[in-house]
Amino acid sequence: MVKAYLRYEPRLVFGVIVSVDSNISYDPSGKLLLAGALDSIAAWDIKKGLRSSSLSPSSNSSHSPSSSHSLAVTSIASSPSSSSSSVASGHADGSIRLWDLSRSACETTLNGHSSATTVLRYNHLGSLLASGSKDCDIILWDVVAEAGLFRLRGHRDQVTDLVFLDSVKKLVSCSKDKFVRVWDLEMQHCIQTVSGHHSEIWSLDVDPNERFLVTGSSDPELRFYHIRNEAEDADNSTKWEVLKYYGEIKRQGKDRVATVRFNKSGSLLACQEAGRTVEIYRLLEESKAKSKAKRRVRRKKEKVLAKAGEGNENRVLDAGQNASDGTISVPVILVSDVFKLLQVLRTSKKICSIAFCPAVLSKGTVATLSLSLNNNVLETYSIEEGKAEKKYTVELQGHRSDIRSVSLSSDNTIMLSTSHNAVKVWNPSTGACIRTIECGYGLCCCFAPGDSYALVGTKTGTLELIDVGSGTRTEVIEAHTAAIRSIIPIQDENDSAGAGFITGSADYDVKFWEYQLRKTETGSKQLTVANVKTLKMNDDVLVVTISPDAKYIAVALLDCTVRVFFLDSLKFFLSLYGHKLPVLCMDISSDGDLIVTGSADKNLKIWGLDFGDCHKSIFAHADSVMDVKFVRNTHYMFSVGKDRLVKYWDADKFELLLTLVGHHAEVWCLTISFHGDFVITGSHDRSLRRWDRTEEPFFLEEEREKRLEEMFESDLDINENKYAPREELPEEGSVGVPGKKTKETFASVDLVIDALDTAEAELKRYDQYNADKQNRKVGEFQPNVLMRGLSPSDYVLHAICDVQSNALEQALLCLPYTDALKLMSYLKDWIQNSDKVELVCRITTVLLQTHHNQLITTPAAKPMLTVLKDILHSSVKECKDIIGFNLAAMDHLKELMSIRSDAPFRDAKAKLMQIRQQLSDRSDGTRAKRRKKKQ
Structure with missing residues (x-):
């Protein structure tokens, strides 16, 4: 079985x-x-x-x-x-x-x-x-x-940024090829190429009013361009010139520009550098810009006059003076007059991205700017006049660096994870962070008996005691002189509260500790630990583990060997050698029969703990094996490695059962629940992932076949890319087909071809039935059950509709010419359905463009194309009229709704004016009476 x-x-x-x-x-x-x-x-x-x-x-x-x-x-x-x-x-x-x-x-x-x-x-x-x-x-x-x-x-390198110019129906792009290109979306062509930067252009943006476009690169300046609208007059030589160079502003920082963005109102411009600073510029109004330009011209004239002296005053002409008649003209507004540096925002870590909030979150602020940092933090700043204040920070839900160890409590309700400067307590069921405790660089951790306290071994050799309930660090013990690589709890014979724990360090020592209670100043009792004995080794200790029955202790050393001792007497028992590189992880099965070791040589070795013989050596991962654990009461085990994979093994059959893919970087650690119903892994990508055991069974042969098929497909893709003809550099501003062929595309093509063949066979059967019916040789026609009661035309239409909209063009391009002719024969029937006019137009356009030369030389295609020409134009015109009528009706309804919504306000306004008039009449009447009395 x-x-x-x-x-x-x-x-x-x-x-x-x-x-x-x-x-x-x-x-x-x-x-x-x-x-x-x-x-x-x-x-x-x-x-x-x-x-x-x-x-x-x-x-x-x-x-x-x-x-x-x-x-x-x-x-x-x-x-x-x-x-x-x-x-x-x-x-x-x-x-x-x-x-x-x-x-x-x-x-x-x-x-x-x-x-x-x-x-x-x-x-x-x-x-x-x-x-x-x-x-x-x-x-x-x-x-x-x-x-x-x-x-x-048209670009020769990576496209780095894009922006739409909606007023002129253009698209502007920049690239690492140092060019800015302007594309006309109606002509689908590049109409302007702008050069000027001396290095890669990383970002660009346009203000909401579409007056200015700014670009940023590794150059020390920001370059600004004026956007010419279609309404502006231009001669034939400059009618394609959408962007006109306006000027430059020298940046404060020395790093390259990563992002430039305007806020929603267009009053601020943020320039994020590839470092820790963001420069914020204010876009001044036109009147303020003019006054600033006048002051600039006046100051420049005063400086020139001061240098030239009073005697040469008549020979001095400034930028705002007319040389012919000496009159002062309006000064030219430069880019420095329009954009003013408002604030330089500096952060503690490198900035990855910025974004302006489209809404104002608090009163009195000009804008709200959010930043993402490279240490897994989001910060939000409130930008005011002259200052930028940090308002909100999202940092508690993740570590600042990679996760080095994880550990579950005895009842699997809470979990511990360590990083370079903090310990976090999690709810493994929801992924919510419960506590964050500052500590040293934690390399290993475990819970103390009762799960109220936790132990953390650090890179500096200290042993830190954590109170999980209060989220505080209660004690720091100088346990070792080098990094503590492993903490293993010792369980007693009843498998309940632990008797102590063992630590292994790079200082050649394996230390045994026991728990003690000491009284604090307030009179309460607090957990502490004490060293009871030490096992000296002759090399760095990398990992320590003990058998579940507390009989053996295994110690992995830097010399690539594993030494096994009796736990009670610490006498030498076995030496396991065979790895070519140091053993980084190991574990002993619940029954004490097997010990598995994972090494930097990418192998897993399964040993018998009775004689120390190697049962099997498995090439497990494509990089170092970082952690391995047995599932309790089984010989199944999980391993993780630097190749980003989590693997599930059967240690009896020495077979790979599953490969779990999900992490985006090296996986450092794993922990398994008491009953083995879920596994949690921690990675260099700062993520914790939970993998649950389901009720879905699988068989080893099926999984092996799946892996072979995927390997075969990946080899095919590599060979196709390797031997595919190398594309030449694209033509200046050329246009291509938007989609690409995928596995889903080929699957859709196969379904369409099958539908066409089935429909053709059904039509032939029906024609044969009609011919036989005239001779009175057959009874009632029996349709094909595979067509689910649909006519041949509807059956093919159903197959076409199943193709995703974005993959339809690529699927049609993969159709052979004979099948394309069959498909076009059904278009005249589908056009009768008003809902399918757009679909028929797309199919017709793609097939005509693809098979134009063959169609004009095929006599059978001429009558079909003639019919399509007459029907298609009328159907499209009818559909266009319906859409236009509906748009007009919706505009009319919108106007009626606005009138109705404004009616109460108009009535209230009329009543208010009437009351004001009555009050003014009364006041005039009282004044007239007072005058009469005085007279």
């Missing part, structure tokens, strides 16, 4: 506030701050410091190590429309996901880029989305239709 195992699946990810490789963005309301958190988007309520929701892609069961890393969020953009809750996220594999923030659901996935998406920008209405990538291409997407419009090619 084939043995079945229970599957482990990802359930919870916590500990990550913001990723280093992603930007941050606000939702249109300004209440939530969206931050990339590895492969998901976290929506933070910055006032409360809590995560409101999380936008996560569906869990991927793939065994490929790169599948998780390819889902990492690299860019975020939220729709500027206040009525929309659409959010776009770009990922490391080039895909783009559109999310509905109100439902926390992914609406669609757009595939077009072949490399990581670097920038996303919505237009003003939120109907178009532009994306730039490391593949040097720009793709324009229709958000409503969830499909790509066209691809713009």
